[in-house]
Amino acid sequence: xxxxxxxxxxEAEDKWYQYWMENGFFRSTPDAREPYTIVMxxxxxxxxxxxxxxxxxxxxxxxxRRARMQGKNACWVPGTDHASIATEAKVVAMLKEQGIDKKxxxxxxxxxxxxxxxxxxxxxxxxxxxxxxxSCDWERTKFTMDADLSESVIDTFIKFYKAGYIYRGVRMVxxxxxxxxxxxxxxxxxxxxxxxxxxxRYQIKDSDEYVIIATTRPETIMADAxxxxxxxxxxxxxxxxxxxxxxxxxxxxxxxxxxxxxMEFGTGCLKVTPAHDLNDYELGQKHNLEVIDILNDDGTxxxxxxxxxxEDRFIARKKIAKQLEExxxxxxxxxxxxQIGFSERTDxxxxxxLSMQWWCKMDELAKPALDYVLSGEVRLIPDKFTASxxxxxxxxxxxxxxxxxxxxxxxxAWYNEKNEWVIAKTQEEAIQEFKSQGKPAxxxxxxxxxxxxxxxxxLWPMSVFDGVRNPENEDFKYYYPTNDLVTAPEIxxxxxxxxxxMGHNYTEKAPFKNVYLTGIVRDKLGRKMSKSLxxxxxxxxxxxxxxTDGVRVGMLLSSPAGNDLMFDVxxxxxxxxxxxxxxxxxxxxxxxxxxxxxxxxxxxxAAQWFENxxxxxxxEIDEHFKHYRLSDALMTTYKLIWxxxxxxxxxxxxxxxxxxxxQETLETVKNFFQKILSLAHPFMPFLTEELxxxxxxxxxxxxxxxxxxxxxEIAGFNENIIKEFASVQQIISExxxxxxxxxxxxxxxxxxxxxxxxxDYSKYQDSIIKLANIEELTFVKDKVAGAVxxxxxxxxxxxxxxxxxxIDAERERIRxxxxxxxxxxxxxxxxxxxxxFVANAKPEIVENEQNKKADAEAKIKILTESLASLG
RNA sequence: GGAGAAUUAGCUCAGCUGGUUCAGAGCACCUGCCUUACAAGCAGGGGGUCACUGGUUCGAACCCAGUAUUCUCCACCA
Numbered sequence: 001x002x003x004x005x006x007x008x009x010x011e012a013e014d015k016w017y018q019y020w021m022e023n024g025f026f027r028s029t030p031d032a033r034e035p036y037t038i039v040m041x042x043x044x045x046x047x048x049x050x051x052x053x054x055x056x057x058x059x060x061x062x063x064x065r066r067a068r069m070q071g072k073n074a075c076w077v078p079g080t081d082h083a084s085i086a087t088e089a090k091v092v093a094m095l096k097e098q099g100i101d102k103k104x105x106x107x108x109x110x111x112x113x114x115x116x117x118x119x120x121x122x123x124x125x126x127x128x129x130x131x132x133x134x135s136c137d138w139e140r141t142k143f144t145m146d147a148d149l150s151e152s153v154i155d156t157f158i159k160f161y162k163a164g165y166i167y168r169g170v171r172m173v174x175x176x177x178x179x180x181x182x183x184x185x186x187x188x189x190x191x192x193x194x195x196x197x198x199x200x201r202y203q204i205k206d207s208d209e210y211v212i213i214a215t216t217r218p219e220t221i222m223a224d225a226x227x228x229x230x231x232x233x234x235x236x237x238x239x240x241x242x243x244x245x246x247x248x249x250x251x252x253x254x255x256x257x258x259x260x261x262x263m264e265f266g267t268g269c270l271k272v273t274p275a276h277d278l279n280d281y282e283l284g285q286k287h288n289l290e291v292i293d294i295l296n297d298d299g300t301x302x303x304x305x306x307x308x309x310x311e312d313r314f315i316a317r318k319k320i321a322k323q324l325e326e327x328x329x330x331x332x333x334x335x336x337x338x339q340i341g342f343s344e345r346t347d348x349x350x351x352x353x354l355s356m357q358w359w360c361k362m363d364e365l366a367k368p369a370l371d372y373v374l375s376g377e378v379r380l381i382p383d384k385f386t387a388s389x390x391x392x393x394x395x396x397x398x399x400x401x402x403x404x405x406x407x408x409x410x411x412x413a414w415y416n417e418k419n420e421w422v423i424a425k426t427q428e429e430a431i432q433e434f435k436s437q438g439k440p441a442x443x444x445x446x447x448x449x450x451x452x453x454x455x456x457x458x459l460w461p462m463s464v465f466d467g468v469r470n471p472e473n474e475d476f477k478y479y480y481p482t483n484d485l486v487t488a489p490e491i492x493x494x495x496x497x498x499x500x501x502m503g504h505n506y507t508e509k510a511p512f513k514n515v516y517l518t519g520i521v522r523d524k525l526g527r528k529m530s531k532s533l534x535x536x537x538x539x540x541x542x543x544x545x546x547x548t549d550g551v552r553v554g555m556l557l558s559s560p561a562g563n564d565l566m567f568d569v570x571x572x573x574x575x576x577x578x579x580x581x582x583x584x585x586x587x588x589x590x591x592x593x594x595x596x597x598x599x600x601x602x603x604x605x606a607a608q609w610f611e612n613x614x615x616x617x618x619x620e621i622d623e624h625f626k627h628y629r630l631s632d633a634l635m636t637t638y639k640l641i642w643x644x645x646x647x648x649x650x651x652x653x654x655x656x657x658x659x660x661x662x663q664e665t666l667e668t669v670k671n672f673f674q675k676i677l678s679l680a681h682p683f684m685p686f687l688t689e690e691l692x693x694x695x696x697x698x699x700x701x702x703x704x705x706x707x708x709x710x711x712x713e714i715a716g717f718n719e720n721i722i723k724e725f726a727s728v729q730q731i732i733s734e735x736x737x738x739x740x741x742x743x744x745x746x747x748x749x750x751x752x753x754x755x756x757x758x759x760d761y762s763k764y765q766d767s768i769i770k771l772a773n774i775e776e777l778t779f780v781k782d783k784v785a786g787a788v789x790x791x792x793x794x795x796x797x798x799x800x801x802x803x804x805x806x807i808d809a810e811r812e813r814i815r816x817x818x819x820x821x822x823x824x825x826x827x828x829x830x831x832x833x834x835x836x837f838v839a840n841a842k843p844e845i846v847e848n849e850q851n852k853k854a855d856a857e858a859k860i861k862i863l864t865e866s867l868a869s870l871g
Numbered sequence: 872g873g874a875g876a877a878u879u880a881g882c883u884c885a886g887c888u889g890g891u892u893c894a895g896a897g898c899a900c901c902u903g904c905c906u907u908a909c910a911a912g913c914a915g916g917g918g919g920u921c922a923c924u925g926g927u928u929c930g931a932a933c934c935c936a937g938u939a940u941u942c943u944c945c946a947c948c949a
Contacts, residue, residue: 190946216949265948265949270949277949385944388945392944393944492944493944526942564943579911580909582914587908591908646908654906658907686927736914737914737916749891833906834929852892
């Protein structure tokens with residue numbers, strides 16, 4: 001027989017994933033069992049697997065596998081998001097490479113290309129998740145633009161419109177000049193940018209005087225509608241009622257007064273550009289100013305700018321600055337840092353722009369969604385996010401839901417030739433509606449805009465079960481609301497809040513009970529992993545190198561919920577080593593020959609201990625899972641297997657070299673082995689399945705797989721047995737320590753005498769002899785002269801080392817220990833003699849202090865006697 | 872500018888309502904071992920005035936206040 005010395009994951013991974021699929025273990029259909037449901041946060045179709053997905057989906061898979069083993073009907077629904085702006089940008093770029101301009105295509109032709117692109121690349125990320133071992137029900141895979149999901153979106157739009165939540169209006173929006181679409185506030189990322197602050201002179205009409213304003217955007221002076229000063233500003237009283245001339249274009253604009261202007265900033269004079277700044281827009285409304293929009297949709301200047309028409313705004317900025325300088329209108333230029341908005345998807349600098357858009361009113365919708373979280377009906381994990389959720393929900397603004405794109409669900413609004421509009425699901429219904437309103441119903445056309453992607457993702461937990469269109473269907477009634485949602489805190493508002501809003505509006509229920517918010521995967525230096533930094537390892541390569549189980553363990557080892565994960569490949573190494581450890585434990589057991597002779601006492605004692613210890617660990621693990629402390633659950637499993645099972649239990653029962661093991665003992669070992677494999681399975685699915693099927697554990701039916709094996713249940717355990725064995729472990733460690741510090745080889749057996757007053761070690765006799773390599777173990781009632789001694793609890797142990805013993809060193813060691821114990825005793829005494837302590841502390845605390853005192857006193861007595869006996 | 876969080880061993884983190892163990896784990900480190908499951912291993916070991924300063928308390932890593940540093944989220948200062 002030859003089994004590889006190290007675990008080779010490759011073969012096992014392909015084999016078992018295939019096998020699980022073929023046997024339908026990932027499938028879920030409603031039945032009598034309790035459901036356990038997770039909907040996967042749908043990755044963008046444009047996405048490729050990155051470390052964030054790895055973390056996210058590993059967590060989900062651990063949760064779903066554990067639930068499945070616990071006998072629940074586990075259903076994990078995968079899918080992808082159409083990600084309208086990101087995908088459209090990708091497709092546009094691809095077409096450009098082929099020499100095709102989007103503008104030259106009809107909407108239909110463009111969409112044909114987009115769907116082709118989606119079919120070709122959209123599934124990549126899901127394929128990659130298979131490698132991770134994701135046990136999703138792939139037959140339920142959904143896409144946010146599947147016909148039924150799209151219809152759900154349209155239905156929801158109409159429902160919300162009828163309920164008065166959706167309106168159309170001209171507002172200032174965040175305009176993405178690259179995507180050429182409006183964005184919601186949440187899609188704008190603010191970054192601090194080093195800019196220039198230009199001080200520009202505006203000549204006062206019919207005068208040689210100037211006012212100087214400070215701006216970061218000189219290219220917008222052509223859109224200026226006024227200059228604004230604070231009416232309380234002493235310096236500018238003389239300007240009231242005057243007008244000034246905009247440089248270069250020589251247009252006359254008024255000087256207005258508003259306390260909005262900060263006197264301290266810049267020169268205290270503000271140029272008001274209503275078309276290109278939200279605050280200026282509001283000022284303009286208040287003071288009835290003209291709105292001059294000088295920008296095209298792509299961020300270039302239009303003819304209203306008069307000069308530099310067709311130039312991009314950033315180029316225009318530089319050119320204008322130069323021109324102003326040439327005509328002497330620039331007073332000075334300062335360096336200046338300020339926050340600029342960028343498109344989350346295209347990274348283009350956002351332009352505030354006035355435009356007609358569709359909006360979703362949020363205040364009313366937000367309230368119940370906030371209550372779910374505040375009442376605890378929806379639990380955020382960790383709950384520190386509740387505060388920011390609350391803040392956001394209480395300050396939420398209306399949501400711009402229209403996008404000037406083609407890829408997405410087209411808004412079901414219809415216009416007649418007079419530009420009047422109605423909301424209707426189909427053209428026929430629209431015509432009816434127009435007619436019933438007595439309006440012209442000929443030549444009607446549909447709204448060009450599509451809906452924000454998040455409008456459809458908000459429905460995801462419902463729409464994957466077709467719960468929007470058909471709430472009475474069996475799947476929806478069975479699986480909804482789902483149990484856990486695992487996602488990144490960055491999309492708490494984007495997505496989680498909106499799912500709760502939409503879920504509430506349809507079902508009066510939140511779509512999930514727990515929201516586990518993962519951290520951000522960072523590199524060792526704490527930098528966010530990103531493609532542009534090139535600091536993100538390729539997950540697929542990692543899995544090739546360390547094995548999928550190793551990487552899963554690595555991801556989980558140091559990622560408590562909500563904490564960022566400082567990722568380093570050494571975690572994967574640790575995971576791989578752990579897999580290898582289990583593999584080798586298996587090799588050991590696999591290699592044993594058996595005998596029919598009955599089991600001796602020692603392995604039975606060991607089994608008794610391990611069983612109790614195992615049950616204790618299972619209880620701890622359960623507790624960790626209840627609190628979503630996955631890394632702690634994993635660490636408890638890790639230590640149970642590595643320390644308790646391998647280092648202690650297997651060493652205890654391991655037969656002597658080339659000796660057989662009793663059949664009875666082997667059966668017990670195999671039984672435990674399968675139990676620890678079951679515990680490990682959610683974390684390490686492949687290795688555990690591979691070992692599960694080895695003939696060592698007997699013939700198995702085709703469906704007898706660990707993926708559906710029962711997860712160890714909580715059982716009682718005897719703490720005394722665990723404590724007692726801890727003393728045994730201590731004795732063994734102390735003997736090893738003595739050996740180590742005296743440079744005695746582990747091969748040399750030593751004599752050991754124990755003066756047991758507390759614990760009856762007789763049933764552990766053989767275990768101690770074996771693991772501490774004891775030549776002769778005796779139980780004594782008196783001091784053993786000329787021996788190295790140590791305490792295990794209050795039991796003193798002696799190793800007679802004959803002439804090898806250094807009496808002086810022994811004396812010194814014991815003296816130090818007594819000294820320490822006495823110091824300890826003093827502090828305990830101090831507590832106990834403090835009346836206020838005895839009066840105020842809980843009785844069990846006081847009792848405990850008394851025990852500590854008694855224990856220390858007993859130890860001091862023993863050690864003092866030992867010291868005396870040394871002479 | 873507002874809000875929240877963090878600061879515990881070289882690193883990453885536990886420490887659940889203040890009091891079982893003079894502060895724990897994993898990794899890393901040091902020493903000795905290629906012992907016939909595993910050197911991706913075995914045995915043993917060292918290492919922290921719990922950021923700082925005060926306060927509350929019989930008792931503080933834990934509660935309170937302030938300081939420092941770091942992070943995250945939100946926000947329209949040109």
